[in-house]
Amino acid sequence: MKQSLLRVHVENDSAIGPLFAVTADMLAAAEERHPSVKGRWTPTFGSDCAGFEQNIAEADALFGWRFPKERIAAIAPKLSWIQLTGAGVDHLLPLYWLPPHIDLANAKGAHKPKIGEALLMAILMLNNYIPALVHHQRRHEWHQLFATGIAGKTLLVVGLGEAGGAAARMAKRFGMTVIATARRKTADPTADAVYPPARLRDLLPQADIVLVTVPLTHETRGLIGAREISLMKQGAGLINLARHGIVDDAALVAALEAQRLSGCVYDLESPDDRPVDPRMWTCRNLILLPHSLSNDPARFMANVLDIFFRNLENRLEGRPLENLVNSGLGY
Amino acid sequence: MADAANGRPTIKVLVENDSNLGPVFAIDPERIAAAKARHSDVAAHISVAYSKDCDRFADEIADADVLIGWVFPHAELPRRAPRLRWVHLTGAGVEHLAPFDWVPQGVVVTNNRGVHAPKTREFGALAALMIANRMPQIAHQQRNQEWVPVYSGTVEDLTAGIVGVGQMGGAVASACKDLGMRVLGIRRGAAPHDSVDRMWGMDGLDALLGESDVVFLCTPLTPQTRGLIGARQLARMKRGAGLVNIARGAVVDTEALRAALTSGQLSGAVLDVFDPEPLPEDSPLWDTPNLIITPHCSSDDAEAYVPRTLDLVFENLRRLLAGKDLLAVVDPRLGY
Known part of the structure; x- marks a missing residue:
């Protein structure tokens, strides 16, 4: 029986700047490093929350940074994984909005070296x-x-x-x-x-x-x-x-x-x-x-995409995700 | 030389201190005593006299075998110092005494090359990181009370170019290598160095400038x-590269550098040396964009500079007593 494609909604935030936007080209390039996921998932794209409600309604996963968190439980019935593009999650705290069946993972480690x-x-x-x-x-x-x-x-x-x-x-x-x-x-x-x-x-x-x-x-x-x-x-x-x-x-x-x-x-x-x-x-x-020295944009986004693809593999293979945020501790 | 009780010669060492240099550089009896304790085999064979700002110089130089100092009436040495065999200069860049035609026949001149190396190594790493992270630009933005993110690459992806791979340049090369950088170098004769991936002679300057993201100037100041x-040369550099000068101010054309920093040809510079020093209060360099000024203090360790100087001096005293060649000899023709 053929498994249906895992739907990932990619939500960009123009306020963070174009260096940190996730594009279809970047996903395709990074996917080459993770060939086992090919043909098993499909992305949708949005930015600054335009059309977010339609996009998230069918999504199994959300890949982004800022989104209307309070509405997630109501508008994202299929969602089971949120992959953040950064490490600090304080903008999402407290995590009371996060339904227990949704895994929240961050990009801890992407700032290296x-x-x-x-x-x-x-x-x-x-x-x-x-x-x-x-x-x-x-x-x-x-x-x-x-x-x-x-x-x-x-x-x-x-x-x-x-x-x-x-x-x-x-x-x-x-x-x-x-x-x-x-x-x-x-x-x-x-x-x-x-x-x-x-x-x-x-x-x-x-x-x-x-x-x-x-x-x-x-x-x-x-x-x-x-x-x-x-x-x-x-x-x-x-x-x-x-x-x-x-x-x-x-x-x-x-x-x-x-x-x-x-x-x-x-x-x-x-x-x-x-x-x-x-x-x-x-x-x-x-x-x-000016809050920029942690990031080498080219390497940072490559690292973030690798974390995303490793977790996509984990999801598709039924394994636990990496970089899970502890909802009790808040990081 | 006087005969000591045990029949072995005693060497008279005159230490000439310049109070303008400040306490970091003072060779006082306490520091000499500490050095004697570290080198007890030499200590028994020397006597030390002190002069400050030349107050005792004329008297004490008359029967001195060795002079340790930085500023003194060097032109008078042939006439006043008949027993002098060795002059040790307590800095590395000795152009203030050039040309070296005053050196009396048979007198060896040495300098402090190598003494700065551990501190220079640390500063080399710091300067490479500041250039790679656009710290001069960030400091300039702060002056203008501007908050603008400045994204930059990873230092291990960059190339350092060292102009003058001597003791200081070698220390910088080693620091850059440890940061994972590719390291290019220039030195007379193009002799290889462990931390330098590619070495040229002086004819390689344009090639080095064209390939380097961070250029370090570490040469002595000579007519060349x-x-x-x-x-x-600044136009030959990569657009957006950075420059670090720990050599001497006069190695760089200041006006050309200011133009390159203002136009964006260079992303930043770190200057430790100036012409003249101290840098005058009204110098335009203070307000030049994308420039960090360290007032000639990058390479002198506040506590270890004199002890390391004296370790070199005592090793040379040991060699003098044994009739061996001294370390760190200045070639009077080259001026370093």
């Missing part, structure tokens, strides 16, 4: 006082700041996931000691020691550089505030790769202006989506990244 | 390298 490189850059920038030198440059000030080598210094990864692990691997290659907090593991090959999140305040005083890369959940909101910053070493550096709301911006600006911290590399999501404290643009020793 | 990178 670019994210490791970008975070190594941020680590080395902090060790070499680049945020301070860039601040001095804005003021036409020649002020030599001599650094010591990175080897032997300590990196604290707050939230050891894919990005933190990639940074930890790079840091180890440069001779750093890596300690980390993690929710779902007690050891990891990339870190010298892994602790539960509750130990954060014990770990902050040990680190020369702190990398914050926890997902935004109800437990992490406000995680790094004035108290936590005050526990860091005098002159330590901070990398904020986390979503808005995890690091207290006002406390951070105060610590940088007071030179309690030597520098910060701060990944800033679109200011269109949220107001930015205007002092951040000119704050002493603060470098803002 | 002054103005080496001008408008024509």
